[in-house]
Amino acid sequence: MKIVFAGTPNFACIPLEAVLEAGYEVVAVLTRPDRPQGRKGILTPSPVKETALLHEIPVLQPEKLKTDFSALKEAGADLMITCAYGQILTQEVLDLFPLGVWNIHASLLPAYRGAAPIARALIDGCRETGVTIMKTERGLDTGDILLSKGTPIYDSDDCGTLEDRLSRLGADLIVEALPLIERGPSLQKQGEGFVCKKVERTEVDFSRPSRAVSCLIRGLSPAPFAYARIADTVLNFWFAEEADCEEDVPAGTVVSASPKEGLVVKCGTGAVRITELQPAGGRRMSARDFLNGRKLKEGMKFDIPRSI
Numbered sequence: 001m002k003i004v005f006a007g008t009p010n011f012a013c014i015p016l017e018a019v020l021e022a023g024y025e026v027v028a029v030l031t032r033p034d035r036p037q038g039r040k041g042i043l044t045p046s047p048v049k050e051t052a053l054l055h056e057i058p059v060l061q062p063e064k065l066k067t068d069f070s071a072l073k074e075a076g077a078d079l080m081i082t083c084a085y086g087q088i089l090t091q092e093v094l095d096l097f098p099l100g101v102w103n104i105h106a107s108l109l110p111a112y113r114g115a116a117p118i119a120r121a122l123i124d125g126c127r128e129t130g131v132t133i134m135k136t137e138r139g140l141d142t143g144d145i146l147l148s149k150g151t152p153i154y155d156s157d158d159c160g161t162l163e164d165r166l167s168r169l170g171a172d173l174i175v176e177a178l179p180l181i182e183r184g185p186s187l188q189k190q191g192e193g194f195v196c197k198k199v200e201r202t203e204v205d206f207s208r209p210s211r212a213v214s215c216l217i218r219g220l221s222p223a224p225f226a227y228a229r230i231a232d233t234v235l236n237f238w239f240a241e242e243a244d245c246e247e248d249v250p251a252g253t254v255v256s257a258s259p260k261e262g263l264v265v266k267c268g269t270g271a272v273r274i275t276e277l278q279p280a281g282g283r284r285m286s287a288r289d290f291l292n293g294r295k296l297k298e299g300m301k302f303d304i305p306r307s308i
Helices: 010-021 047-054 070-074 117-123 159-183 210-219 287-291
Strands: 002-007 025-030 035-037 042-044 079-083 101-105 128-135 145-152 226-230 233-243 254-258 262-266 271-279
Touching (some): 002 047, 117 159, 210 226
Parallel strands (some): 002 025, 002 079
Antiparallel strands (some): 101 128, 233 271, 254 262
């Protein structure tokens, strides 16, 4: 069975490695074109391209697969696996593969279809998520389900740690799925579910409950970040946890700002302890290191974003 693997970010690298280690023939890797990164705009390959080159697999990088799929057709593959590739596939592309196109999706479908299922599950405070192997059709993550498996979301998770765990889970599931696909799979219809949109950098609203604030910060770390403003300083937050707070002060008030106690901020209910942060233009550091020698004090107040 000849396979094309389509993917772009780090999340897709472990499944690609797993397919190769299981002995399957990957005849080509499909990924996005190299993109400029950093201040110098250096063209940088996707993580999946780097993995493919390590294994000497031909790489296809059409800017628009919708109109440029001749090389994909010439690959002569029986099946394509997609994993966070980043482009919607046309019916013409789907029809190239006799055994179909199969997607590794980072949610328990039909929940969290769309662009940012890992971040959204965290932000929404879910206690569980997972990975689904589904047959790709023209709709957005609406194809029939072959396999799915869940994993808990821990309070210690941010988007990075959860993504890594789901990537490994997806690797296990796709290797389990491939023999089933060869034999002719038994599929399960999806329900309606709901679609999640791409996440964006977001200003923290400390007037919300502490769990909602903690989940937002963890869901947007390590990118694109939740941030807040205080005393003309912008802070990007890497991690936060819920904290007890009995003080009757306005939301956004700093109730602790010492290297010993860390940075604790009052929320609408409860409080959060910021454990890692990054000043704008600075480096990532622990909140305790940040507080050493700085003028952030108890009683100061973070800005609360205005409602639109």
